[in-house]
Amino acid sequence: MFLITPLKKLLSSIFLIFWDVSLNIGNLLTPKRRAGFVIPKGHPGFEGKWPEFIPPQDGDSRCSCPALNAMANHGILPRDGKNISFKELNKKVRETYNFGPSFCYFVPNFAADMLKRSYSKGTFNLKDLDLHNGIEHDASLTRQDVYFQPDQGKPDIPLVKELLASATGKDKDGNVLLTSEDLAKVSGKRRAAARDSNPEFTLATEHKMFGSSNSSTLLTIFGGRVKDLEPILLEERIPDGWEPRIRERLGLTILAFNKTVLGVETRTKEDTPASVAPTTNPESNAGGVAT
Ligand code: HEM
Numbered sequence: 579m580f581l582i583t584p585l586k587k588l589l590s591s592i593f594l595i596f597w598d599v600s601l602n603i604g605n606l607l608t609p610k611r612r613a614g615f616v617i618p619k620g621h622p623g624f625e626g627k628w629p630e631f632i633p634p635q636d637g638d639s640r641c642s643c644p645a646l647n648a649m650a651n652h653g654i655l656p657r658d659g660k661n662i663s664f665k666e667l668n669k670k671v672r673e674t675y676n677f678g679p680s681f682c683y684f685v686p687n688f689a690a691d692m693l694k695r696s697y698s699k700g701t702f703n704l705k706d707l708d709l710h711n712g713i714e715h716d717a718s719l720t721r722q723d724v725y726f727q728p729d730q731g732k733p734d735i736p737l738v739k740e741l742l743a744s745a746t747g748k749d750k751d752g753n754v755l756l757t758s759e760d761l762a763k764v765s766g767k768r769r770a771a772a773r774d775s776n777p778e779f780t781l782a783t784e785h786k787m788f789g790s791s792n793s794s795t796l797l798t799i800f801g802g803r804v805k806d807l808e809p810i811l812l813e814e815r816i817p818d819g820w821e822p823r824i825r826e827r828l829g830l831t832i833l834a835f836n837k838t839v840l841g842v843e844t845r846t847k848e849d850t851p852a853s854v855a856p857t858t859n860p861e862s863n864a865g866g867v868a869t
Contacts, residue, residue, distance in 0.1 A: 640731030
């Protein structure tokens with residue numbers, strides 16, 4: 579009886595690995611989507627046309643994830659950020675960002691488990707995802723720690739600006755790019771600064787990995803392009819003409835994504851002197867442009 583849940587979890591992990599590996603093989607064997615046509619016809623964002631951006635209104639629910647907030651700000655998820663089903667989250671994230679179906683199944687399932695809700699029947703409000711030390715954690719790159727910024731639903735503008743200003747890369751078209759080394763440097767500084775200043779600081783290995791996973795989306799899905807990341811991270815707005823930089827036919831798999839994540843996490847050294855000063859007065863910036 580007691581073995582049913584662990585056994586079910588083990589079987590679903592094995593299934594997920596096989597599924598993800600098959601998607602990887604599928605990606606190797608099929609041509610990439612054509613640039614300019616990553617979003618399929620009939621879906622928001624087809625040909626770079628995103629539904630109208632409306633910043634959150636009073637009473638709307640927003641969270642610590644810029645990508646999900648942006649979806650709500652464009653009406654791809656409910657604009658009020660409420661009563662979203664985990665299944666809807668799976669489908670919409672896949673269509674919007676071209677993450678692979680294995681990732682889009684895994685993360686909403688993880689979130690449902692974290693919130694002790696049913697994946698197949700349950701719903702959530704975006705704010706529910708801010709459960710501290712669930713997925714949300716200290717030393718994030720776009721939010722102050724919850725100790726300093728209890729409302730995690732808005733970006734911390736100075737932190738985001740510092741992140742974007744750290745970009746050292748450039749592509750052949752002259753676009754300024756964030757690199758894996760840049761992210762590792764900023765993360766290392768952020769972790770040291772948060773550890774120094776936050777009396778309630780915690781960052782378990784699992785949360786370091788979540789941190790590097792979240793920030794690795796900036797390199798993969800957003801291709802590191804600072805010009806695109808400015809509206810995404812500062813306003814939680816998807817710019818006109820944008821499309822996911824992942825063009826693999828079956829989307830970004832967990833396996834492929836983890837190569838980037840491990841690259842960021844293994845380069846992150848926390849011993850860099852703290853220079854990202856925390857904002858002790860959240861009112862000074864937390865309003866940002868997303869209110
Ligand atoms: C699939 C469902 C998803 C869930 C449940 C989720 C949840 C979260 C949560 C709770 C955080 C806060 C972590 C922290 O404290 O730093 C976060 C941050 C973040 N997520 Fe998501 N997310 C999802 C999908 C995505 C996708 C598809 C992208 C990119 C296309 C993305 C990009 C980010 C970024 C850039 C951050 C900010 C990291 C930071 O501030 O350090 N997320 N996400």
